Amino acid sequence: xxxxxxxxxxxxxxxxxxxxxxxxxxxxxxxxxxxxxxxxxxxxxxxxxxxxxxxxxxxxxxxxxxxxxxxxxxxxxxxxxxxxxxxxxxxxxxxxxxxxxxxxxxxxxxxxxxxxxxxxxxxxxxxxxxxxxxxxxxxxxxxxxxxxxxxxxxxxxxxxxxxxxxxxxxxxxxxxxxxxxxxxxxxxxxxxxxxxxxxxxxxxxxxxxxxxxxxxxxxxxxxxxxxxxxxxxxxxxxxxxxxxxxxxxxxxxxxxxxxxxxxxxxxxxxxxxxxxxxxxxxxxxxxxxxxxxxxxxxxxxxxxxxxxxxxxxxxxxxxxxxx
Amino acid sequence: xxxxxxxxxxxxxxxxxxxxxxxxxxxxxxxxxxxxxxxxxxxxxxxxxxxxxxxxxxxxxxxxxxxxxxxxxxxxxxxxxxxxxxxxxxxxx
Ligand SMILES: [Fe+2]
Ligand SMILES: [Fe+2]
Ligand SMILES: [Fe+2]
Numbered sequence: 001x002x003x004x005x006x007x008x009x010x011x012x013x014x015x016x017x018x019x020x021x022x023x024x025x026x027x028x029x030x031x032x033x034x035x036x037x038x039x040x041x042x043x044x045x046x047x048x049x050x051x052x053x054x055x056x057x058x059x060x061x062x063x064x065x066x067x068x069x070x071x072x073x074x075x076x077x078x079x080x081x082x083x084x085x086x087x088x089x090x091x092x093x094x095x096x097x098x099x100x101x102x103x104x105x106x107x108x109x110x111x112x113x114x115x116x117x118x119x120x121x122x123x124x125x126x127x128x129x130x131x132x133x134x135x136x137x138x139x140x141x142x143x144x145x146x147x148x149x150x151x152x153x154x155x156x157x158x159x160x161x162x163x164x165x166x167x168x169x170x171x172x173x174x175x176x177x178x179x180x181x182x183x184x185x186x187x188x189x190x191x192x193x194x195x196x197x198x199x200x201x202x203x204x205x206x207x208x209x210x211x212x213x214x215x216x217x218x219x220x221x222x223x224x225x226x227x228x229x230x231x232x233x234x235x236x237x238x239x240x241x242x243x244x245x246x247x248x249x250x251x252x253x254x255x256x257x258x259x260x261x262x263x264x265x266x267x268x269x270x271x272x273x274x275x276x277x278x279x280x281x282x283x284x285x286x287x288x289x290x291x292x293x294x295x296x297x298x299x300x301x302x303x304x305x306x307x308x309x310x311x312x313x314x315x316x317x318x319x320x321x322x323x
Numbered sequence: 324x325x326x327x328x329x330x331x332x333x334x335x336x337x338x339x340x341x342x343x344x345x346x347x348x349x350x351x352x353x354x355x356x357x358x359x360x361x362x363x364x365x366x367x368x369x370x371x372x373x374x375x376x377x378x379x380x381x382x383x384x385x386x387x388x389x390x391x392x393x394x395x396x397x398x399x400x401x402x403x404x405x406x407x408x409x410x411x412x413x414x415x416x
Contacts, residue, residue: 076401083399083402087402161339162339162341177401177407183410247414248413248414251413
């Protein structure tokens with residue numbers, strides 16, 4: 001999901017060398033692939049793209065929430081939000097370091113993000129207009145991230161799987177603090193509840209898009225499933241998310257902005273309406289409400305930090321000479 | 324006579340796990356360090372993979388800095404999921 005743009009080109013060559021067969025046999029036997037093991041080029045490329053997109057998403061994801069740190073309504077909320085945003089920065093770093101084990105450099109990955117060549121999750125291109133957005137993000141965006149990341153803990157690539165285990169351990173607090181905010185607003189004044197409803201109305205559909213294009217359109221999925229990078233399809237994860245989330249929303253006394261949402265007794269699933277995939281493609285192509293703002297914030301942070309990096313290197317060089 | 328270099332040894336015990344520090348060996352070079360690590364630390368199938376790292380390449384925090392480094396997180400209980408109240412009816416989160 002954080003790597004939702006994955007489902008593009010790169011049809012993996014049906015490589016059938018003895019090496020490739022051995023590789024697939026290891027995957028089938030649930031063995032983890034480690035950085036020094038032989039792997040098909042397409043497997044390496046797919047992982048570099050997926051892990052780095054995931055890393056970029058964590059980093060860019062700090063921006064919409066960071067926007068509210070100074071305006072959090074209490075010290076308690078401020079401490080929690082600050083801690084959450086710090087965690088997201090940490091997640092980005094775990095993931096960059098996992099990607100680097102595949103032979104790509106950090107500078108290259110940073111450059112891909114800052115030059116706009118790399119993708120990150122479409123969800124972070126939406127604005128955070130009110131405090132209720134912070135509750136909604138924790139509850140829904142982190143909720144969707146958890147749905148996606150739990151199966152990634154069993155991803156065939158060892159460093160990615162291990163990074164995901166660390167991340168998942170930290171995500172639970174993110175979702176709970178978000179839900180707690182929502183619960184407080186929904187038990188508050190009519191204005192507070194309306195604010196919560198408005199946030200849910202704006203974030204619901206973009207959250208469903210987080211899982212990526214429908215299975216019918218994601219040609220890439222098959223290869224990722226065969227390589228056990230992915231364990232569930234986009235649609236399967238999306239359905240799991242909807243099933244888990246709708247009752248939580250109803251408990252808050254909120255409604256979902258989907259007239260087609262209904263419980264299918266026979267199947268035991270919440271059925272939902274049609275997702276606007278044009279909007280998804282627009283946002284992914286760089287034309288969401290905040291794409292330019294997000295990218296320029298990252299570029300500015302990087303440029304503003306240049307003198308610090310240079311000074312640190314100069315300082316280290318000076319001390320090497322003195323030693 | 325100069326001392327034989329020291330190497331720190333890390334073993335991946337099982338498929339999918341990270342390498343874990345198990346101890347050290349003395350060896351003249353990296354190849355011999357790997358052989359020595361195998362002989363010393365994996366005589367009973369303890370490992371799938373070994374790393375040896377020159378001991379002097381490891382920069383460690385000073386144990387006496389422990390409180391300064393790690394104690395501050397002790398009061399940041401809001402970093403834990405249990406700090407937040409979610410009613411039982413909502414289910415696991
Ligand atoms: Fe995260
Ligand atoms: Fe994440
Ligand atoms: Fe998170």
